Amino acid sequence: MIRLTINGKTHNVDVDPNTPLLWAIREQVGLTGTKYGCGIAQCGACTVHIDGSPIRSCAIPAGAAAGRKITTIEGLASGGKLHKVQKAWIDHEVPQCGYCQAGMIMAAAALLQAKPRPSDADIDAAMTNICRCGTFQEVRKAIHAAAKA
Amino acid sequence: MNLNPKISRRSFIIGSAAVGSGLALGLRLPPFGPAVVRAADGSPEIGAWVVIRPDDTVVVRVVRSEMGQGTITGLAQLVAEELECNWSKIVIEYPTPGESVKRKRVWGDFSTGGSRGIRTSHDYVRKGGAAARMMLVQAAANQWGVPVSECSAANSVITHGPSKRRITYGKVAEAAARLEVPKDVKLKDPKAWKVIGKPMKRLDTANKVTGKQVYGFDLKLPGMLNAAIKECPVFGGKVKSFDAARVASLGGVKKVLQVGDTAVAVVAETWWQAKTALDQLPVVWDEGPNAKVSSASIAEQLKAGLDAEQAFVGNKEGDAKAALAAAAKKVEAVYAYPYQNHACMEPMNATARYTPDKCEVWVPTQDGEASFAAVLAASGLPADKCEVYKINLGGGFGRRGAFQDYVTQAVRIAKEMPGTPVKLLWSREEDMVQGRYHPVMQCKLVGGFDAGNNLTGLHMRLSGQSILAAVRPAIVEQQKGRDPLVFQGVADAGEHSIGYAFPSLLVDHAMRNPHVPPGFWRGVNINQNAVFIECFMDELAEAAGQDPVEFRRKFMAKYPRNLAALNAVAERIGWSKPAPAGMFRGVAQMKAFNSFVAAACEISVKDGNKVKVHRIVAATDCGYAVNPAQIERQVSGSFVYGLSALFMQECTVKDGAVEQKNFDTYQSMRIAQMPKVETIILQGGGDTWGGIGEPTICVAAPAVLNAFYKATGKRIRTVPLKNHGIELV
Known part of the structure; x- marks a missing residue:
């Protein structure tokens, strides 16, 4: 049994501690x-x-995340209000198929936490997510817009 | 025009008898005609494409698949334009393939590929919208007892002009649904469009930023188990044996089974348990006749076709061979294009539940009907006992349309566990080695010049793999062995015709089909053909001592729309003026999927091998632009797909199997490598609309290769560039 704190809620999870955190989530x-x-x-x-x-939750064992504060895309909005990155993503219509976008948004939100006004070079360094639809042009615009929000 | 209540022979007979035996027989008799067709929630259908709910919600039926390309929004715009409805009230509904079969394919083709989503359905979906509007207006006129000609509709409200009475669609929907669907429907002149052509916001964004959107991978059903699968990595090989007992007692494992002749699967409580057990499952493969095939042996096989006697002709103008024989000067080059994987972000998957009475499948699919056919075949059940529920796709790019191998697998597994829903998820590794790959092709081009340095003839010999021979053999058989699709972009006619009139031209194809299964990969054969013809055009221009754009223009007088696209990008990039210091330019143009496309780029090269693509100007003439904002996204997005392919991607073959198993060895562009893309939308009109999802992808690679030559003096003729030590930075 592992104790995972996700989006402010504690879950007692019956899983092999070597299971990647991604799959436990x-x-x-x-x-x-x-x-x-x-x-x-x-x-x-x-x-x-x-x-x-x-x-990257696929590469960390669930056991190693026990007792730490985990936030997923479902917990990014707070008090029913979208995070500014999510809002910028909607305003700039970033997602195409959308499959990679949760990871992209989480990376962008962390970037803005560390660097509230990121330069293009900051974005290049922090945003290493793959998007096969190719939404990068809109991702960049939306991050800059969120930084100003 | 007045619309009549539906009168079928049956309803007429029942109606005539209503006063007598009809009620006694317990028949439910509507006031007019037969029963209304209703959506699942009971709301009435106003023709097959539109359902209006009492609260004025407008449900638009869409059978094409949304995989990120914006199709549902564009199709809704087409319907809304003619329906005159309130855009903010629109929701989308996907009819199922099973319903379509029952209703004699009332919604037409489900297939979502070949950039056809909008261009081949715009006519009938607009008519569906117009017919529904006519029925709604007629119903209001009937209710008010006024001539329909005095009524008009806008924003989901019908107004009677003289009396100013108003009523909303939701209030008359029931009555409208009882009217005959009009057959004689006149569509608006494009000049009058108010919704088509506008950058309407996508209808499917909100759930994609909160994690709420459910993809095939995310599906949950009560009592569901999860499956992981491994198919023989050598194409054409089979399962020889496997030791199920070794993993049967591992945590969560419910079943270890063979799937068809070629695969083994583990079913467990969770997918991670299934995958973990599968990784430990000892399997012996019978690798079959292809176990020694390698990339080198495939390349040799193709090379032999470059000079082979026998070849299928795709385009012939004059006598190019004679012109080349008589040429004062010849230019010759050989190009090559590799196998590439679609690598959708969401690996292949399908969920199936089988009982002898019903087989149901939930699948992210580009073609609901193809999925349905696969369910029928794999379950052995008739059509009325099968159903497919389309679920959101995490990318498609051609992998999820013609190919339904994962559906077949899921049904076969579920059939072994009747009543239990089984979700089959492929690992990334399985997805990489069980692709339906962009086919391999080599190309030898020879151009001839006369003594005055005028181009007299061009021979383009393709040698390589036919997708249709593997996927649509009936078409190839009908063409006496020829695959018409390999000539995309250089064909003599049709939606992929060449945009040059040369004094003489021969394009032919020596078909060489290695064992690796080929597939339709975003853009399909235009990707390699654009590299071949458009890079060679630069080679010819240089031999002629002319500017590449000027040289092209000389052969384009008969192709004004190709020329307009080329001119648009040349002008925007500033072709007539020198490039900024350190920048080098290249261009390319093509016609693909009935759109006319061109690109001009600016690149810089550091240390001879570090390429920065600063800017790509791209023009697309698709005839009519339904949603310019989404077109821009498709164009810039397609370049991520296309430039990743140009610089980084190759599936190599060793011992009969694909070597690249994940994104570490099969790289894809990141944001740092993204050029600034400027999209120019041209609207040449015409009767035949052009596509958007694929066409423009093909011009980025040759434009960049041509610019690379300008920068370095090196002609790179084989893809990907990583094999030449060249990287995208």
């Missing part, structure tokens, strides 16, 4: 907004925040 806790894309920390679709930092 999806299959034991039942939050499917966090996506599987590669399983080897390449694509970033599984990005969540652990103690505020963006982490």
Whole structure:
């Protein structure tokens, strides 16, 4: 049994501690907004925040996340109000298929937390997520817009 | 025009008898005609495409699949334009393939590929919207007892001009649904469009930023189990044996089974348990006849076709071979294009529940009907006992349309566990090695010049794999062995015709089909053909001592729309003036999926191999632009797909299997490598609309390759550029 604190709620999860956090979140806790894309920390679709930092949840064992503060895409909005990154994503119509966007948004939210006014170079360095639809042009615009919001 | 109540022979007979035996027989008799067709919530259908709810919600039926390209929004705009409805009241509903079969395909083709979503359905969906509007207005006129000609509709409200009476669609929907669907429907002149052509916001954004959107991977059903699968990595191979006992007792494992002749699967409580067990499952493969095939042997096979006697002709103008024989000067080059995987962000998956009475499948699919056909075949059940529920796609790009292998697998697994829903998810590794790959192609081009340095003839010999031979063999058979699709972009006629009139031209294809299964990959054969013809045009221009744009223009007088696209990008990039210091430019143009496309780019190159693509100007003439904001996104997005392919992506074959198993060895562009894309939308009109999702992808690669030559003096003729030590930065 592992104790996972996700989006402010504690879950006692009956899972092999070596199970990747991604799959514990999806299959034991039942939050499917966090996506599987590669399983080897390449694509970033599984990005969540652990103690505020963006982490690729496919590459960290669930056991290692026990007792830490985990935020998923479902917990990004607070008090019924969308996070400014989510709002910018809607305003700029960033998503195409949308599958990678939860990870993209979590990475962008963490970037803005660390650098409230990121430069293009900051965005290039922080946003290493893969998007096969190719939404990058809108991602960049939306991050800048969220920074000003 | 007055619309009449529906009169069928049956309803007439019942209606005539209503006073007598009809009621006694317990028949439910509507005031006019037969029963109204109703949506699941009971709201009436106003023709097949529109349902109006009492609260004025407008439900638009869409059977094409939304995989990010914006199709549902564009199709809704087409319906809304003619329906004159309130845009903010629109919701989308996907009829199922099973319903479509029952209703004799009333919604037409479900297939969502070939950039056809809008261009081949605009006519009938607009007519569906117009017919519904006519029925609603007629119903209001009937209610008021006024001539329909005195009534008009706007924003979901019908107004009687003389009396100023108003009523909303929701109030007359029941009455409208009882009217005959009009057949004689006149569509608006495009000049009068108010919704088509506007950058309406996508209808499907909100759930994609909160994690609420449910993709196939995310589906949950009561009592559902999860399956992981491994198919023989050598194409054409089979399962010889596997030791189920070794993993049967691992945590959560419910079943270990063979799937068809070629695959093994583990079913477990969770997918992670299934995958973990599958990774440990000892499997012996019978690798079959292809176990020694390699990329090198495939390349040799194709190379032999470059000079082969036998070839299928795709385009012939004059006598190019004679012109080349008589040429004072010849230019020759050989190009090559590799296997590539679609690599959708969401790997292949399908969920199936089988009982002898019903087989149901939930699947992210580009073609609900193709999925349905796969369910029928795999379940062995008749059509009225099968159903497919389309679910959101995490990318498609051609992998999820013609190919339904994952559906077949899911049904076969579910059939072994009747009554239990089983969700089959492919790992990324499975997705990479079981693709339906962009086919391999080599191309030898020879251009001839006379003594005055005028181009007299061009021979373009393609040698390589036919998608249709593998996927649509009936078409190839009908063409006596020829695959017409390999000539996309250089064909003599049709939606992929060449945009140059050369003094003589021969395009032919030596078909060479390796064992690796080919597929339709965003853009399909225009990707390699654009590299071949458009890079070689630059080679010819150089041989002729002319500017690449000027050289092209000389052969484009008969192709004004191709020329307009080329001119648009040349002008925007400033082709007539020198490039900024350190910048180098390239262009390309093509006709694809009935759109005329061109690109001009600016790149810089550091250390001879680090390429920065600063800017791409792209023009697309699709005839009519339904949603310019989404067109811009498709164009810039397609370049991410196309430039990833150009610089980074190749599926190599070793011992009969694909070597790249994940994004570490099969890379894809990141935001840092993204050029600034400026999209120019041209609207040349015409009767035949052009596509958007694919066409423009093909011009980015040759434009960048041509610019790379300008920058370095090196002609790169084989893709991907990583094989030449060149990287995108």
